[in-house]
Amino acid sequence: MDGKTIQKYDVAKRIDKYLESIGFFRKQEAIEAWSEGVQQRVASHRFFIVSLKPAVVLMTPYDFGRTENKSINDLASVLNDRHLISTCLVNGYHYGRSVPEEETYKWFSPDLRTEIQPVQRTEGSFRIAGDSVILTFGSTKTNEYYLIEREK
Secondary structure (H helix, E strand, O other): OOOOOOOHHHHHHHHHHHHHHOOOHHHOEEEEEEEOOEEEEEOOEEEEEEEEOOEEEEEEEOOOOOOOOOOHHHHHOOOOOOEEOOOOEOOOEEEOOEEEOOOOOEEEOOOOOOOOEEOEEEOOEEEEEEOOEEEEEOOOEEOOEEEOEEOO
């Protein structure tokens, strides 16, 4: 590292700003909740921050079902205590070195300005390759979660 401290809350803000800039929030289902004057939405994905520098976010499919008669907590579907609030999404962002086991993943990086794209899968493992980062997962699993490994 370069000696600078990375605040995870700043990463969440950068992710929000990036998703807003590409119009992602407008495509998600709006719910009858507001925060700081912003209508809340629920995304059809869960988000996992798996690298802080550069920030890399993995997306997994998330079927929240019908929104009627569900609380914000039910819609958010928080998996653990490693969760950050989003300005626009009740889903928010999980963070850490693992992701739930799924068949497909998408990824993006607000720092690398990558588009949301599928994660490459080869020989049973997944690989994310950006200008300054290579992440792999799928070979090491604990309790239905894949551990993220950094190559570069």
